[in-house]
Amino acid sequence: MAQLILLGTGAALSDVTREHTYLVAQGERESILVDCGGSPVQRLAHAGVPLGTLDHVILTHHHPDHIYGLPILLLDLWLAGRKKTLHIYGLAETIRAVRAIMRAFEWARWLEHGFFPVEFHTVAKKGINLVIVTNEFSISATMTKHLLPTIALRFVSRVSGKSVVYSSDTEVCESVVEIARDATMLFHEATTLDSAVTGHSSARQAGDQARRAGVKKLVLLHLPPNSDAKKFHAVASKAFESAVVVAKDFARFKF
Ligand SMILES: [Zn+2]
Ligand SMILES: [Zn+2]
DSSP, rough: EEEEEEEOOBOOSBTTTOOOEEEEEEEESSEEEEEOOOOOHHHHHHHHHOOEEEEEEEOOSSHHHHHHHHHHHHHHHHHOOOOOOEEEEHHHHHHHHHHHHHHHHTTHHTTTTTTTOEEEEEEOOSSSSSEEEEEEEEEEEEEOOOSSSSSEEEEEEETTTEEEEESSSSSSOHHHHHHHHHHHEEEOOOSSSOOOOOOOHHHHHHHHHHHTOOOSSEEESBTTTOOOOHHHHHHHHHHHOSSSOOOTOOOEEEE
């Protein structure tokens, strides 16, 4: 059975209980990492995800809290003995930023010493479009409304037929409602409790989005430092009457 494991659940300013928001979809034989904070190899180990199952990394946008862990992920996979290709997906702007960061680390030199191949795949900016189909997952993307070009993602388990959606960073946005339509779970950012912030959503707005999309369960993540989980739950529940969960690092959701 597939599961979504939250490797981190904090906003850009995180706290002692939350790593920056990133997650992994784990199937029987494959895993797909979405965004890359902190020390991904350490977090994947903690979550019990074997590195050999990871062939795909999707980056939602190039704010530091979503991609700063990528250089150490690449280095650590190499040190762990990786030989096979790693596929990285993102918008053109995201891939440009990642390439620039890796140039700063002079990764061309790594290639001279047996570094494994990395293939970049550009995600198109057109409606809801398919990013990747693997044996166990089908993943599509759509643009959100954020401070930089950003994608939300819908994961469909090809085993169960169930789907889960990750909003990434976004204001209230029709395209996120569309991609989340009738999903089993919507993982939506809640960077504030109830106040409007440009480029982000509040817990109340996340609840509105979940209600409009008709999902079964709403999971709040990308939470601000020292957030009161009871308050976030209560505010989102005013807008969305079905199940609301305030995420914790390493929480798992089967789908
Ligand atoms: Zn963020
Ligand atoms: Zn952002």
